[in-house]
Amino acid sequence: MAQPDNYGFGEEAALLKESARRFFSEKMPTDQLHKLVAGDHRPERDNACHWNRELWQQMIELGWGMLAVPESAGGIGMPAVAVAGLVEELGRAAVPCPLQGTINASYVLAACGAGADTALQEIAAGCSATLAITAGDGGWSGGATEVECVDGKLSGTAWFVQDARKSDRLLVSASGPGGIALYWVASDAPGVGIAPDTIVDLTRDQARVHFDQVVATEVTSNGLAALESAMPAIWTMLAADMVGAAEWQLQTTVEYVGTRQQFDRPLGFFQAVKHPLVNVMIQIDQAKSLVYNAACAIDHEPERAQQLAHMAKASASEAAALASGRSVQCHGGIGFTWECFVHLYFKRQKHSQLLFGDAAWHRSRLADIVIGALA
Amino acid sequence: MSASARKDSPEQAEFRQYCRDWLAANRPPDPTVRLPLSALEIMTDAQLSYLQAWQKAAYDAGLVGCDYPVEVGGGGRKDCQRVANEEMLAARTPYFPNVIGLGMAAPTVFYHATDALKQRLLPRLFSGEDIWCQGFSEPGAGSDLASVQTFAERKGDRWVINGHKVWTSLAHFAEWMILLLRTDKSHKYDGLSYFVVPIRSALGKGVTVRPLIKITGETGFNEVIFDNLEVDDGYRLDELGKGWQVAMTTLLHERGAGELQTPRAGGLKSEGSHTTSAANLIELARNSKRDGRPAAADPLLRDRMMQQLIREHGLAQNQRRARVQALLDHPMRLLLQNKLLASEISQDTAALALEVAGASASLYLGDDNAPARGQWPLAYMNSYGMTIAAGTSEIQRNILGERVLGLAKSK
Numbered sequence: 141m142a143q144p145d146n147y148g149f150g151e152e153a154a155l156l157k158e159s160a161r162r163f164f165s166e167k168m169p170t171d172q173l174h175k176l177v178a179g180d181h182r183p184e185r186d187n188a189c190h191w192n193r194e195l196w197q198q199m200i201e202l203g204w205g206m207l208a209v210p211e212s213a214g215g216i217g218m219p220a221v222a223v224a225g226l227v228e229e230l231g232r233a234a235v236p237c238p239l240q241g242t243i244n245a246s247y248v249l250a251a252c253g254a255g256a257d258t259a260l261q262e263i264a265a266g267c268s269a270t271l272a273i274t275a276g277d278g279g280w281s282g283g284a285t286e287v288e289c290v291d292g293k294l295s296g297t298a299w300f301v302q303d304a305r306k307s308d309r310l311l312v313s314a315s316g317p318g319g320i321a322l323y324w325v326a327s328d329a330p331g332v333g334i335a336p337d338t339i340v341d342l343t344r345d346q347a348r349v350h351f352d353q354v355v356a357t358e359v360t361s362n363g364l365a366a367l368e369s370a371m372p373a374i375w376t377m378l379a380a381d382m383v384g385a386a387e388w389q390l391q392t393t394v395e396y397v398g399t400r401q402q403f404d405r406p407l408g409f410f411q412a413v414k415h416p417l418v419n420v421m422i423q424i425d426q427a428k429s430l431v432y433n434a435a436c437a438i439d440h441e442p443e444r445a446q447q448l449a450h451m452a453k454a455s456a457s458e459a460a461a462l463a464s465g466r467s468v469q470c471h472g473g474i475g476f477t478w479e480c481f482v483h484l485y486f487k488r489q490k491h492s493q494l495l496f497g498d499a500a501w502h503r504s505r506l507a508d509i510v511i512g513a514l515a
Numbered sequence: 516m517s518a519s520a521r522k523d524s525p526e527q528a529e530f531r532q533y534c535r536d537w538l539a540a541n542r543p544p545d546p547t548v549r550l551p552l553s554a555l556e557i558m559t560d561a562q563l564s565y566l567q568a569w570q571k572a573a574y575d576a577g578l579v580g581c582d583y584p585v586e587v588g589g590g591g592r593k594d595c596q597r598v599a600n601e602e603m604l605a606a607r608t609p610y611f612p613n614v615i616g617l618g619m620a621a622p623t624v625f626y627h628a629t630d631a632l633k634q635r636l637l638p639r640l641f642s643g644e645d646i647w648c649q650g651f652s653e654p655g656a657g658s659d660l661a662s663v664q665t666f667a668e669r670k671g672d673r674w675v676i677n678g679h680k681v682w683t684s685l686a687h688f689a690e691w692m693i694l695l696l697r698t699d700k701s702h703k704y705d706g707l708s709y710f711v712v713p714i715r716s717a718l719g720k721g722v723t724v725r726p727l728i729k730i731t732g733e734t735g736f737n738e739v740i741f742d743n744l745e746v747d748d749g750y751r752l753d754e755l756g757k758g759w760q761v762a763m764t765t766l767l768h769e770r771g772a773g774e775l776q777t778p779r780a781g782g783l784k785s786e787g788s789h790t791t792s793a794a795n796l797i798e799l800a801r802n803s804k805r806d807g808r809p810a811a812a813d814p815l816l817r818d819r820m821m822q823q824l825i826r827e828h829g830l831a832q833n834q835r836r837a838r839v840q841a842l843l844d845h846p847m848r849l850l851l852q853n854k855l856l857a858s859e860i861s862q863d864t865a866a867l868a869l870e871v872a873g874a875s876a877s878l879y880l881g882d883d884n885a886p887a888r889g890q891w892p893l894a895y896m897n898s899y900g901m902t903i904a905a906g907t908s909e910i911q912r913n914i915l916g917e918r919v920l921g922l923a924k925s926k
Contacts, residue, residue, distance in 0.1 A: 145522040146839045154841035387844070394920050408922030415912045417920060422852055426829030429849075432842060433832045451825045503821035504814070510824065511797055511811050 147436040149221045156218070157225035163202075164233035167195055170388075170481050173234060177342040181478045187336040189305040189345040191236040196268070196306070204239060206264040208246035208373075213260035215246070220373055220438040224380040224431055231384030234488050236343045238306040241270030243377055245311045247370040252322060252360035259324040259359055262309065270307040272298035272349050273367065280496045282313040282320060282367040287351055289316035292358075294323060294331075294351040302495070304334050304347035312349075312356065313363050322363040323356035330354070341491035342484060372449035375496055376434040379449075379456035382492045383428045386456075386463035389485050390420050393467045400472070413470055420463045427456040447509050454502035460489035461499075523598070530581070530595045534602035537576050542606050543569045552890075552897065554614040555684045556735045563646075563688055566612035569780075570643030578603065579617070579778045580641040583625060588638030596776040603780035610781040615685060616640040616647030618777040620693045622768045624711065625775070627752040627761045636691070636711065641778075648689035650680040650696075650712070650739060651762070658910045661704050661759060665696040665741060674698075674751075676712070676721075676744045682904065686724045686737040690715045695762050698755055707758030710750050717744055731896045769905045771857075772850035791861040791868075791894045793824035799886055800871045810871045820871075823864045830856045848919045855911040858901035865895035 168176075177190045199205065207223050209215020223243060230239055246263055248271065249256040263269060273282040276299045287296035294314050301310070304327065312323045325332065331354035337346045360366050394417060397408035407413050434448040464486045468475040475482055493499070508514075523531060548561045557563050573579050578599040583589025611617060617640070624636055639645040656663040665678025678696060686692070692714045699706030714722045721744030726734045753761050767773045797820055800811035810816055833856070836842050837849040868891040869876040878885030879892055902908045916922045 145835065147836075147842070149839055149841055157841065390920075394922065398922060406923045408916070408920075409925060411909070411913070411925055414916035414920075414922050414925065415909070417922070418912045418915045421848070421915065421920065422856065425833055425849060425852065426826065428842070429832035429836045430825070430829050432836060432839075433828075451828055454821070455825055455829060500818060503818050503825070506821050506824070507817040510821070511800070511817060514812055514814070 143433075143436045143440050147221050147432045148219055148439055149225070149432065149436075153219065153222035153225050156222055157229060160204075160226045160229035161232070163199075164229055164235055167198070168192070168233050168235050170234075170484070173236075173343070174481055174484060177236060178478065178484065185338075187338045187345070189336070190342075191306055191345075193306075195235070196237045196239075199237065199239065200266045205242050205266060205268065206246070208243045208250070209260050209264045210250050213250075213257055214264035215260065220376065220435040221432055224376060224435040227377045227380040228384035228428075228431070231381030231492075232388045234343045234385055234388070234485055236303075236306070236345075238268035238270060238303045240377060240381060241303050241307055242268045244271050244370070244374045245269035245309070247373040248311055248322070248366050249324075249359060251366040251369040256324075256359040258357070259309070259311070267308045268306060269309040269311055270302050270304060272301045272304075272310045273313040274298060274300045281364070281371075283364055285313045285315055285320065287312055287314040289314040289321060289323065289356070289358075292355065294325065294354040294356045296351055298349045298351070300337075301334075301347050301349045303345055304349055305336065305345050310349060311359070312351070313367065314356075316361075318361050320363040321361045322359050322366060324359050325351075325354055325356045329356075339491065341487045343488045344491060371496075372434065372445035373438050375449040375453040375502070376431055376438065378492055378496055379427060379431045379434070379452040382456040382460045382489060383424060383431055385485050385489055385492070386420070386424045386427070386459045389463040389467040389482065389489070390417065390424060392482065392485075393417060393420075393470045397470055407470065416466050417470065420459070420466050423455070423459040423462050427452065427459040430455045447506060450502040450506040450509070453497065454499045454506065457493045457499035457502070460493050464489045524594070526593060527595055527598050530592060531598045531602060534578060534599050535606075537578070538602055538606040538608065541572060541576065542608055543572065546609065550609065551733070551735075552894065554610055554612045555900075556733055556897075557612060557685065557688065558734055563612055566609055567643045567646075569609050570611045570613060573603070573608075573611070573780065574642040578780075579611070580621070580637070581778075582775060583621070583637065583641075586630075587625065587633040588641055594776075596778055600776070600779045608780045611643060611778065612688075613640065613643045613646050615649050615693075616643075616645070616691075617779075619649055619765045619769050620647040620691070620711070622773055622775045623693060623709075623752065623761060623765045626764050627709070628711070629749075632711070632749070640691075645690040646685055646688045647691045647693065648683050648686040648714075648739075649765070650683060650692045650694040651765075652682045653679055654681055658907055660695070660762070661707065663695055663697060663707065665694070666700070667696050667698050667708065667710070667746075669698075670745070672748050673745050674710070674748060676710075676741045676746065678741045680739040680741075681727070682736050683724075683739050684736045686714070686739050687726060687734075692739070693765065695758055698758075702756070704759045705756045707762070708755050709752045709758040709761035710746060711752065712744070712746055712750060714739070721745065729897075730899065731893055766906065769854075770851065770911075771853040772847060791865050791898070793820065793827045793864060795887070796820055796823060796864050796868050796871065799868055799891070803872050803875065803886065805873065810873070816867075816871055819867055823860065823867060826856070826860045827864070830860060845919050848915075851911070851915050851919060854905060855908055855915070858898065859908060862895070862898035862902055865891055865898050869895055 206215040207218045211217040275284040275286045310325045331352040333350040335348045339346050400407050430452040434452040437445040437448045467482045474480045546565045577590050581590035581592045581595040585591040667674040667676045692712045694710045694712045698708040723740040803810040833849045880889040
């Protein structure tokens with residue numbers, strides 16, 4: 141199946157993206173974000189979870205929580221290119237909320253078959269969710285889980301669970317008698333213990349989630365297949381977030397070097413500043429083009445989605461790294477301080493880079509597809 | 516159905532089918548002469564006449580100049596050149612020899628010449644009967660193009676031209692030159708004017724063309740010396756003193772960012788032709804050995820090859836996204852990256868190929884044992900022509916920084 145030339149990014153997608161951009165810039169401008177998440181600067185600060193629950197409620201009312209839930213389960217079932225447009229805007233505003241996790245869970249559940257209908261309906265009704273699929277060694281495929289399911293009860297620990305304290309539900313991978321299965325659990329169910337991690341990123345929270353004889357609903361017995369089929373969407377949406385955040389970093393830095401004067405010139409006059417910022421733009425554009433290409437593949441060309449999503453996440457991780465480095469460096473002394481907003485995005489991007497595989501990991505998987513696996 | 520065919524207008528769909536049918540019946544026979552990598556490296560009359568015959572046939576069939584009006588020799592169609600280009604690429608035709616004419620002179624003449632001049636020049640340009648060259652750079656005017664010193668002095672209705680142009684590709688075959696020169700020495704930018712000049716008829720009488728030998732050992736470009744060449748004022752494009760603005764039209768199209776789509780054919784895999792692509796790089800890695808194992812199995816090389824593949828794919832997707840309004844931040848942002856990225860990506864791919872090939876990378880054209888007959892070192896050296904010509908990569912970054920990001924001008 142071929143991709144439509146315009147990525148299938150139609151009027152509806154454009155409207156969604158535009159209204160998301162307006163919504164976030166009105167409701168969560170960067171100075172407010174800074175007030176919300178950066179109140180305590182001490183490295184040993186308590187790992188409080190700062191977010192605006194009311195804003196999330198408004199996003200739910202706009203239907204954004206169920207964009208990736210299929211219509212058959214009561215969701216909106218937007219094409220992945222449209223979801224990517226929204227997530228790009230979310231990344232530009234760096235809003236702390238469980239949207240990404242909810243979208244990720246929607247994609248995994250949509251690949252699970254009938255067993256996931258109830259879970260999808262809950263998301264469509266406004267529940268947030270997150271994936272609990274990672275072991276202490278930090279693999280993202282779901283196969284190395286430290287959670288076990290015995291007699292329908294989960295025990296063990298899921299690591300690196302994103303926005304765990306903002307999420308109503310957990311989609312857990314656990315090993316059972318028939319291999320890796322996926323389970324749907326309320327995050328406040330008896331026996332679930334959330335142990336927050338202290339992390340660099342101020343715009344997310346992360347936790348280890350302990351399960352002690354937790355009664356859980358199995359959504360599929362073939363968890364690995366569902367995860368594998370949803371991974372391209374998960375990588376692509378994270379890449380879209382990074383592209384949006386990187387564009388914020390670029391524009392903020394461009395504005396600063398246009399204002400800040402040294403040697404009687406704005407900094408941006410100097411090619412040692414100008415050219416690296418152009419390189420940031422080039423890397424962002426590459427990532428952005430690859431994100432919409434991958435999202436379009438998810439909609440129209442699923443057989444190529446994995447390959448193209450590897451490209452998108454690898455590229456976006458490079459864009460995030462470059463934009464982060466240049467944003468701090470070009471702000472000079474002020475860029476090194478807590479009061480300058482660039483650190484919020486610097487930290488969010490570092491987190492996004494490693495989440496669900498860094499650039500080198502994705503290139504390595506891409507090589508296995510394109511060249512063939514190493515003997 | 517191809518991805519682009521799905522979005523065709525009715526006119527484009529019908530034209531696409533026409534192109535397909537025509538190409539199926541009329542794709543030219545493989546050349547008996549060895550063709551160079553691109554039209555800019557054409558060295559012999561035999562190469563030229565084979566390629567000219569092909570361009571003429573394609574023009575006569577309506578595949579060249581499709582979007583120009585009928586009155587100036589075009590096809591009078593709307594957004595159809597892209598369709599013809601895609602079909603010619605798919606049919607693996609040879610490339611066109613008159614690249615500077617099609618890519619730079621034609622849009623410049625179209626936007627800035629009188630109707631009479633357009634009608635006289637464009638049909639023979641499209642057909643390839645008249646080869647064109649570009650007289651911009653000078654020994655003292657490279658990146659700072661506006662400092663050209665070639666001077667035209669008024670003599671009634673005529674102008675007397677003196678000066679020295681360099682890096683002039685195809686001048687040794689060209690009938691015509693687009694020429695940026697100075698008509699006023701007191702103003703840098705506003706002292707420039709733009710002419711079209713018949714140089715072939717003036718060879719030995721005011722025009723001297725001397726070949727320059729490139730870093731690769733190939734010929735292909737020249738220096739052109741004007742010694743009291745007289746031309747009619749009717750060959751001036753646009754107003755006196757507007758040369759810089761006219762040159763911007765040329766440069767915009769040269770960098771692939773212009774309004775009019777350049778007619779492009781290509782894809783022919785003939786003896787000696789070779790593209791600097793990630794796919795060819797990977798193929799090379801499969802066939803090269805490192806410590807007895809295929810280079811394609813070396814994790815570090817795999818990572819770097821994937822970096823090149825991603826950049827290449829990203830550029831292709833940029834070109835696609837440039838047509839999707841809702842996904843653009845600035846109308847020129849992607850278009851102005853085209854030339855910079857294409858040249859730097861192929862340079863880095865070629866450089867990596869020379870590492871992948873190991874000791875064999877030392878073997879050059881004509882050596883029987885050279886991988887890809889020595890095309891990789893040739894492509895690597897030639898790639899510097901691409902990162903220097905048409906505005907160096909450094910100038911491209913200035914343009915992007917200033918026009919797109921709005922940073923303070925460096926000049």
